[in-house]
Amino acid sequence: MRRIALAAVAASGLTVMLAGTALSDETDWGAYEVGDKRSGYTYAATETRSIQDDDFENPAMLWVDTGQELWDTVEGEAGKACASCHDDAAVSMAEVGAIYPVYYEPRGKLINIEQRINLCRTENMKAKAWKWESRELLSMTAFVRNQARGRPVAVKIDGPAAPFYEKGKEFYYQRRGQLDMACKNCHEDNAGNMIRANLLSQGQSNGFPTYRLKWQKVGSLHRRFRGCNSQVRATPYKAGSDEYVNLELFLADRGRGLPVETPAVRN
Amino acid sequence: MVAWQSLGVLRALICGAGIAALFATGAAAEEFVAFKIVDNESIAKSLTGKPGDPARGREVAINRKQGNCLACHKLPIPEQPFHGEIGPDLSTAGSTYSAGELRLRIVNPKIVNPDTFMPAFYRPFGLHRVSKDFQGKTILTAEQVEDVVAYLTTLK
Numbered sequence: 518m519r520r521i522a523l524a525a526v527a528a529s530g531l532t533v534m535l536a537g538t539a540l541s542d543e544t545d546w547g548a549y550e551v552g553d554k555r556s557g558y559t560y561a562a563t564e565t566r567s568i569q570d571d572d573f574e575n576p577a578m579l580w581v582d583t584g585q586e587l588w589d590t591v592e593g594e595a596g597k598a599c600a601s602c603h604d605d606a607a608v609s610m611a612e613v614g615a616i617y618p619v620y621y622e623p624r625g626k627l628i629n630i631e632q633r634i635n636l637c638r639t640e641n642m643k644a645k646a647w648k649w650e651s652r653e654l655l656s657m658t659a660f661v662r663n664q665a666r667g668r669p670v671a672v673k674i675d676g677p678a679a680p681f682y683e684k685g686k687e688f689y690y691q692r693r694g695q696l697d698m699a700c701k702n703c704h705e706d707n708a709g710n711m712i713r714a715n716l717l718s719q720g721q722s723n724g725f726p727t728y729r730l731k732w733q734k735v736g737s738l739h740r741r742f743r744g745c746n747s748q749v750r751a752t753p754y755k756a757g758s759d760e761y762v763n764l765e766l767f768l769a770d771r772g773r774g775l776p777v778e779t780p781a782v783r784n
Numbered sequence: 785m786v787a788w789q790s791l792g793v794l795r796a797l798i799c800g801a802g803i804a805a806l807f808a809t810g811a812a813a814e815e816f817v818a819f820k821i822v823d824n825e826s827i828a829k830s831l832t833g834k835p836g837d838p839a840r841g842r843e844v845a846i847n848r849k850q851g852n853c854l855a856c857h858k859l860p861i862p863e864q865p866f867h868g869e870i871g872p873d874l875s876t877a878g879s880t881y882s883a884g885e886l887r888l889r890i891v892n893p894k895i896v897n898p899d900t901f902m903p904a905f906y907r908p909f910g911l912h913r914v915s916k917d918f919q920g921k922t923i924l925t926a927e928q929v930e931d932v933v934a935y936l937t938t939l940k
Contacts, residue, residue, distance in 0.1 A: 691912060692911075692912060693911075693912045693913045694911070694912070694913065694914055694915065694918075695903070695911060695914045695915070695918040695921070695923060696903045696923070697903050697904065697911055697912075698901065698903070702901045706901065707870050707901070710868070710869040710870050711866065711867075711868050711869045711870075712855050712856065712868050712869075712870060713848075713852070713854055713855040713856075713866045713867070713868050714865075714866035746913075747915065750914060750915050750917075750918045751912070751913045751914065751915055752913045752914070752915045752916065753915075
């Protein structure tokens with residue numbers, strides 16, 4: 518199943534390349550465009566897209582490979598690896614990347630993949646939580662989400678998740694910082710327009726963790742949030758904060774139906 | 785040794801805070817100038833009481849840390865390769881708007897259009913979660929606002 522999805526993604530990538538560099542609104546973006554939703558892939562330069570299209574060229578695959586190694590590594594006092602409970606990630610983690618963040622009853626709030634990984638570590642493996650943005654946590658998150666590559670994003674926003682979704686939505690439309698800008702000003706009202714030398718995208722989250730050429734490494738969605746907030750001269754929230762996890766759910770729903778691309782490559 | 789080092793750190797911190805405070809005072813010395821909005825349409829009088837300098841205004845419009853007007857607007861500044869596509873083309877802004885109308889639109893364009901993307905370049909209050917470095921400060925000084933107004937009025 519995963520191989521088929523991958524082949525489909527690769528094939529659509531090829532079509533895009535064959536279509537040439539003149540990108541008009543009529544460009545057929547294949548799986549990267551669902552209704553009026555467009556992946557950041559469709560706003561990326563041809564060279565950037567071709568790096569993502571080829572797993573051997575995509576530097577983020579190094580993180581995915583590290584994640585695979587860590588999956589099988591025994592750590593903590595319980596003497597367990599991820600694989601001890603979850604066995605083959607291709608099977609057990611096939612959906613996770615498409616449905617997180619989720620409402621987590623014991624905490625009465627949402628958790629995202631990074632937080633689920635650390636919960637498993639501290640509670641089941643009796644190992645230390647990984648630090649946010651550490652090589653380990655990025656690698657495991659990228660590896661887990663990569664198992665869902667090609668699957669359409671399909672988060673749950675009703676039931677107990679509903680109030681958190683609403684908070685995420687509120688964040689998205691709230692102006693902030695000295696520049697007094699909301700997420701929507703750039704990513705809803707101006708996707709496809711140039712902001713000086715940069716092309717604004719819809720700000721979709723389906724490719725995270727993402728290899729950003731600017732960072733020269735893989736980074737989390739929350740790192741990107743912090744960057745955006747700082748750019749409008751606002752005080753960012755902490756990575757892993759409730760505010761950002763709620764926003765993460767709102768964004769996932771906003772990109773509902775787009776395929777998980779992790780690990781994507783972006784500017 | 786350890787105590788001495790921490791004393792050093794402490795001193796550095798105090799010095800640092802002193803410098804920061806000095807800067808803060810420096811910025812605050814550029815006191816917020818009150819102005820009068822006429823009919824929600826314009827600010828007729830110069831914020832500084834003097835006309836601005838159009839050449840300096842052009843520089844402010846280019847500077848990414850100051851006006852950065854080019855982020856969103858097209859301007860007749862051919863040596864700069866990238867002009868944004870978010871706001872209107874300002875190539876003839878001086879014929880479209882009076883100096884007072886331009887001044888209001890730079891000071892606080894939300895008075896004219898509450899939903900605009902454009903920041904208020906001269907409003908240090910009423911904002912959400914402004915980061916420490918920018919708290920209580922305007923994006924442009926009163927003088928810079930006047931320089932940009934002077935520049936834009938030359939665009940006919």
